[in-house]
Every structure is written in structure tokens, then in C-alpha cells.
Amino acid sequence: MQIQELYNCRDIADPTERLACFDREVGELQTADIQRDITITDRATVQKTRRGLFGFTLPDFGLFGGGDEDEIKSIESTVASASQVDGGRYRIALADDSVWVQTDDRRLALAPRAGQKIQIKTASLGTYFLSLEGRPSIRVRRER
Incomplete structure (x- = not known):
């Protein structure tokens, strides 16, 4: 080496x-x-x-290092844009250019809007939860 x-x-x-x-x-x-x-x-x-x-x-x-101390368990960002896709689910682009797609059927009380604060946390079995300004979470997967 x-x-x-x-x-x-x-x-x-x-x-x-x-x-x-x-x-x-x-x-x-x-x-x-x-x-x-x-x-x-x-x-x-x-x-x-x-x-x-x-x-x-x-x-x-x-x-990228190793061990749990280096693992990122959540990120915070803001919504850049959001649109509804099949079945009323959302496709949400963040300020960091990542794009997340809703994978569950949970309905959001209010549609995501540009500028809203967002948090995405790791869940079990390689899944993720997205929460808009502290509201109940939806399950998402990263698309881009």
C-alpha cells in the first residue's frame, strides 16, 4: 500500500x-x-x-470511512419543487438537487410547496421517511 x-x-x-x-x-x-x-x-x-x-x-x-459514527442518518433541506405522480403520490425535488418519490399511499393534508423545510430520516430495511415541517412522515425512495 x-x-x-x-x-x-x-x-x-x-x-x-x-x-x-x-x-x-x-x-x-x-x-x-x-x-x-x-x-x-x-x-x-x-x-x-x-x-x-x-x-x-x-x-x-x-x-467513505466506516463505522456508525460516520453514517448519516438524516438530512435537512428545503423543497425546490413538488408534483403529483401516479396515484396521488408526490415527487419532491430538494434544494440540493436530489429527487425523492413517495412510495406509500398516505395522503398529505397540504401539498408540498417550494421553500418548505424538509427532513428525511433512514428507516428500516433501507427505506426512508420524509417529513415536511414536522408533519407526519411519508415513506420515500431516492430517485436522483
């Missing part, structure tokens, strides 16, 4: 050899970065990416 080779340089006792090792390994790491063989990012970028992918089921390649 590329980064491990760099870390191994710390264990070299001779200062000249250690510096040569660091120079060599940093150069290889930089080349790999330029050629896009690796990507180095910070936690804030990972969280932003995870939030953007919220609602999609993706294979776990270990790309």
Missing part, C-alpha cells in the same frame, strides 16, 4: 537514509495522486459526499 511505504520511512535510523526514503515515497505518492491512482481527502469532503449520496444504496468499498 502506497501510504504504508511512506510510514515505514519513519523506522529508518540513519537520518540520510530516512530523508531519502521520505523524498522517494512522497514523490511516488505525488505521482499516484497526479495520475489519479489515489485520492486524498479530508473528513469534511467525505461528509459532504456521504450527504450527497444519502438515499442511494451503494456497495461498501470502504471509500
Whole structure:
């Protein structure tokens, strides 16, 4: 693994050899970065990416950290637009450009309107609940 080779340089006792090792390994790491063989990012970028992918089921390649502390369990946004689709269900576009479609038959007392605050939470078995300004939730799935 590329980064491990760099870390191994710390264990070299001779200062000249250690510096040569660091120079060599940093150069290889930089080349790999330029050629896009690796990507180095910070936690804030990972969280932003995870939030953007919220609602999609993706294979776990270990790309975005791991463990429950990194998992996003809900998002908050605002409605950009909403329209009714088959059976009176809603298709709701959010300010972050994601699109969610209602999957249950629950009727909303008031139609979603642009600018309304929205919260989407994970539910069981890969499903999601959407709540408009604290009203009772509807079940949704992410379309885009």
C-alpha cells in the first residue's frame, strides 16, 4: 500500500537514509495522486459526499470511512419543487438537487410547496421517511 511505504520511512535510523526514503515515497505518492491512482481527502469532503449520496444504496468499498459514527442518518433541506405522480403520490425535488418519490399511499393534508423545510430520516430495511415541517412522515425512495 502506497501510504504504508511512506510510514515505514519513519523506522529508518540513519537520518540520510530516512530523508531519502521520505523524498522517494512522497514523490511516488505525488505521482499516484497526479495520475489519479489515489485520492486524498479530508473528513469534511467525505461528509459532504456521504450527504450527497444519502438515499442511494451503494456497495461498501470502504471509500467513505466506516463505522456508525460516520453514517448519516438524516438530512435537512428545503423543497425546490413538488408534483403529483401516479396515484396521488408526490415527487419532491430538494434544494440540493436530489429527487425523492413517495412510495406509500398516505395522503398529505397540504401539498408540498417550494421553500418548505424538509427532513428525511433512514428507516428500516433501507427505506426512508420524509417529513415536511414536522408533519407526519411519508415513506420515500431516492430517485436522483
